[in-house]
Amino acid sequence: AQTVTQSQPEMSVQEAETVTLSCTYDTSENNYYLFWYKQPPSRQMILVIRQEAYKQQNATENRFSVNFQKAAKSFSLKISDSQLGDTAMYFCAFITHGSSNTGKLIFGQGTTLQVKP
């Protein structure tokens, strides 16, 4: 079975500090893509960052970076210099890239992050 586990239902961080959100996943496929999505109270899901499993280099997007450990099937998100606008629910997700792939994203249960002033 393909699953995503986010073990931290809720987290908080002080503004300007750094926070790391955890994610582990399980798949027997070798080729896949990993994503972090942000869902603010507006409900709009926003793509934060993506990582190709075949790439060893960790992806970065401005203040957002990942620590991708393929052998451990771990994909954590680090947010540096946290801002109040980062307050949201964060979802880890992956999608496999095989012949039977329907493009279905598998999501974790989410981590609610609160940035405090």
Next chain:
Amino acid sequence: GAGVSQSPSNKVTEKGKDVELRCDPISGHTALYWYRQSLGQGLEFLIYFQGNSAPDKSGLPSDRFSAERTGGSVSTLTIQRTQQEDSAVYLCASSLGGAGIGYTFGSGTRLTVV
């Protein structure tokens, strides 16, 4: 359009009534997905469209749920004889296709069954 548009934004319906939820994807996006998000929970896959065909309907929870897509564009998710457990946010997403691109999501329809 510039983004994925869903309507209505909010819907309150009485138990037993039928509802239709609409999704207008980004122009040219061939893949379209429906997900359900119950309060404080993750996203549960419902159905996937490639063009007007639905190769994966495995997530539809019961035969009260159905969906169609016409013209390779607009999709409608229909829930018949709504139940209170159907209350959730229904999210639609579209994609150009290809596993690595990721989706663009709409803002969802919050359905409340009373």
